[in-house]
Each structure stands twice: as C-alpha cells, then as structure tokens.
Amino acid sequence: MVKKLILSLGALSLLFPALAFADDPSAATLNMGLNSIWVLVAAILVILMQGGFILLESGSTRMKNAGHIAGKTIFTVGLCTLVYWAVGYAFAFGSDNAENSISHLIGWGGAFFSPSVAAGEGESLPTTVFFIFQLAFAAVSLSIAWGGFAERAKLSAYLVFTVLFTALIYPVISHWIWSSSGWLFTKGAQDYAGSTVVHLTGAIAAFAATVLLKPRIGRFNKDGSANEILGHNQVFGALSVLILWVGWFGFNAGSALSVGDGFFGYVAFNTQLGAAGGAVAAMLISWLVNGKADITTTLNGALAGLVAITATCAFVDPWAAVVIGLVAGVLVFFSTKFFEKIKVDDPIYALSVHGAAGIWGTLANGIFATDVLAKKLNVGVGGLIDTGSWHQLWVQIESVVVCGGYTLVASFILLGIMKVVMGLRVTEEQEIIGLDLSEHGTFGYPEQMKKAQQNM
Numbered sequence: 001m002v003k004k005l006i007l008s009l010g011a012l013s014l015l016f017p018a019l020a021f022a023d024d025p026s027a028a029t030l031n032m033g034l035n036s037i038w039v040l041v042a043a044i045l046v047i048l049m050q051g052g053f054i055l056l057e058s059g060s061t062r063m064k065n066a067g068h069i070a071g072k073t074i075f076t077v078g079l080c081t082l083v084y085w086a087v088g089y090a091f092a093f094g095s096d097n098a099e100n101s102i103s104h105l106i107g108w109g110g111a112f113f114s115p116s117v118a119a120g121e122g123e124s125l126p127t128t129v130f131f132i133f134q135l136a137f138a139a140v141s142l143s144i145a146w147g148g149f150a151e152r153a154k155l156s157a158y159l160v161f162t163v164l165f166t167a168l169i170y171p172v173i174s175h176w177i178w179s180s181s182g183w184l185f186t187k188g189a190q191d192y193a194g195s196t197v198v199h200l201t202g203a204i205a206a207f208a209a210t211v212l213l214k215p216r217i218g219r220f221n222k223d224g225s226a227n228e229i230l231g232h233n234q235v236f237g238a239l240s241v242l243i244l245w246v247g248w249f250g251f252n253a254g255s256a257l258s259v260g261d262g263f264f265g266y267v268a269f270n271t272q273l274g275a276a277g278g279a280v281a282a283m284l285i286s287w288l289v290n291g292k293a294d295i296t297t298t299l300n301g302a303l304a305g306l307v308a309i310t311a312t313c314a315f316v317d318p319w320a321a322v323v324i325g326l327v328a329g330v331l332v333f334f335s336t337k338f339f340e341k342i343k344v345d346d347p348i349y350a351l352s353v354h355g356a357a358g359i360w361g362t363l364a365n366g367i368f369a370t371d372v373l374a375k376k377l378n379v380g381v382g383g384l385i386d387t388g389s390w391h392q393l394w395v396q397i398e399s400v401v402v403c404g405g406y407t408l409v410a411s412f413i414l415l416g417i418m419k420v421v422m423g424l425r426v427t428e429e430q431e432i433i434g435l436d437l438s439e440h441g442t443f444g445y446p447e448q449m450k451k452a453q454q455n456m
Helices: 002-015 017-021 027-059 063-093 127-148 155-178 183-187 195-213 234-256 263-290 295-312 318-341 350-368 371-377 391-421 428-433 435-440 446-454
Strands: none
Touching: 027 063, 027 127, 027 234, 063 127, 063 155, 063 435, 127 155, 127 195, 127 234, 127 350, 155 183, 155 195, 155 391, 183 391, 195 295, 195 350, 195 391, 234 263, 234 295, 263 295, 263 318, 295 318, 295 350, 318 350, 350 391, 428 435
C-alpha cells in the first residue's frame, strides 16, 4: 500500500511540476499556466487550418496543380514564420516607440524577436505563446491571399510576395486594430478575431493579384460569357471546410487570450451559430434561385458565416450571431455572381468568402454589438440596435475603408513592381501542362497523370 502511494505521488509530480517544486503556487501563476495552455492549443488549431487551405485550394482547382498547391503552402508558411519573427511582429506589436505619435501608425522594437524563456511578473501568458498565436493569424491571412494567385502564378511570385505581405502589409493592419497604441484601436474599432485584420486584408491582396495576373486560360470567352472551371475533388472541399470550421474555435475563442471566467466558451458558442447560419442560408438561397441546392455554395456559406462572426463573436447576443451568419450565407452567393460578371477569376472564392463576408462581419458590430459586452471587453460601445447610436457603425465603416484602402494600394504597388521586374505569371505552355510539372518537375497525382498521357 505504501509502495503504491509513493508511486502515485511520483507520477503526480511528473504530471504536475508545480506540485513538485512549489508548496503553494500563487493564484496568478496557476492562472498564467492555464492561459498559456489554452492559447497555445488555440494557436495549434489555427496552424492546422493550413491543412484546410491545402485541401480547399487543391480541391477547388485542377488535378495538374495539386502538388504545387500543397508544396507552396508549406513553403510559404515557413517563410512567413521567418519574416514575421524578423520584422513582422515588431511592426505589429513592438513598443519601443510607445510614447511617440508614430506608434499610432506602426510598432517598433523587437526585430528578430528574442523572448524571455518564461512569463514575467504580472504577465497573463508568456510572450512566446502570444507570438505563436499571432504568427498563426498572419499565416492564415497570407493563405487567403493565395486565392488570387491560384493556377497561374510563378513560384517565385509566391516567395517574394510572402516577404512583402508579411513585413509591410499585414503587420500594419494588425497594429492599427489590435495593438493598444494603434489608432483604430484607440478609436474603439471592434474586430475581435480578424474579419478585417486577417480576412479582408488577405482578400484585398488576392483581388489585386487576380486583376494583375488576369484570368486563367479559358475562364472567359471573348463575348464576356464565363466558362466554369470545375475543381477536381469536391470531397476535398467539404473536408477542408470541416477542418477550417474546427480550427476556427482556436481562431475566435483563442482570441480571449485567457481562461478567466470562461468567456471563451461564449465566443465559441456564437462562432458555431454563425457558421451554421451561413451554411443553411447559402444552400437555401442557391436552391431557391438555381432550382438545385449547390454544394460549393453551401461550403462557401459555412466559411462566410465563420468569417463574418469572427469580428462579432464576442460582442453580440446569440440571436444576432445567427442573423449575421444567415446574411453572410446569402451575401456569398450573390457576391460570387458579381465577381464573375465583372470577369474577376477567383478560383477559391476568396473575394466573396473572406472579402465580402469580412466587410459584413466588421460592419455588423456597428449594428448588433451590445453595450454590456463592449464594456466587458473595453473596446468601443454598443451598436445601433442596442444603443440607438450610429457612433460604432461609423467607426466600423472607417475601419473597413481605411484598412481595405491601404491593403489595396500597397498590394497593387508591390505586385505591380514585381510584375515589371520579374513577372508574375507562368507562360501559357506552363499553365496548360500544369504547375506540378512546370514548376516542380513532378505530379501531385502521378498515376492518374501517367494514364492521361498514355491515352493521349
């Protein structure tokens, strides 16, 4: 009996080091530990969303480009990590110029970020955990931008734009809205987990890319009519949505950055309601308008609901989360038709799912945010319905216009320079044979491609 007790205590000491090394750990230390565990798990969920982006982009495009999509995603996430560590995090959250007026526009200090090995006195979680969480968001925004490059951009374009986007575009928007010294933050802009910071920023960059790259071969006819270029695997698309949906709980609920009173559970609750509303509304509207319930539209609706609820999940009542998701599902259906009509080739619907829904989600706070939750988070005030005031809605409009405008101008300038200096698009021959072979010398589906070649 004594032997079993000793073994049990030894196991507990290994599982819970605090019991082994501290007789009476403080409440603050225990709280910091719980916060660290939750936020790191949330960061891992967000990083795993890259698997969803691989399946989404490859499933929505043709088989001859699948290997390229998978490989460039892993490569750009790696490069994004190095750039964000070198300068991106400093521009977003650096505090060396906190007393200067320039701090409202950009952070400074902490380049080649070298964190302390443990949390300091009074910190709610280690800066290492916060860095990884913020890095995961930067990588998601970058992956959204790749929607405008799909099936026609050079690998070298991915390399250069990763550096520029991660250093000069995303951190600036992040600083404006999420840094305590950012000018939009101080005005009370509400974007809890990034409908604007992450999704709209990535979508606007995608728009600039797809305009400068021009449509894929065969996408539009000379008379302006569109040809549908079907993705090669709809099951990949559905699985990608499920992976992204699960990862979104890290995205939104993780943004609480603490365990605290369990508020992150309320955020997760609203996230699920928004996603559900988007999926249901998208299928129903496609069924009503087209006479058939379109699967791709349904998948896009779920993602649009998630994008829209990203800004609002911590500020609104549950009924409003459902409404926000329902509107996003309808919006994404008509938005895709609009972009097709103006001859913008958007293979993975990034402009509709992340752009249109991102704008709607950000503006929705100005309508549905409650004053109680705004005060709880100490960001802005309640929206039009709760307070009868237009103030928060005008702040949200300003946030969308300024952030979207900066991203649009910066993306067009940087990509325009790249187009002149190095070119953005592969040759017609390379596009026809596929980027797997032309950029990497191999196939993502070697057996199927060999059969296709033998039958030619």
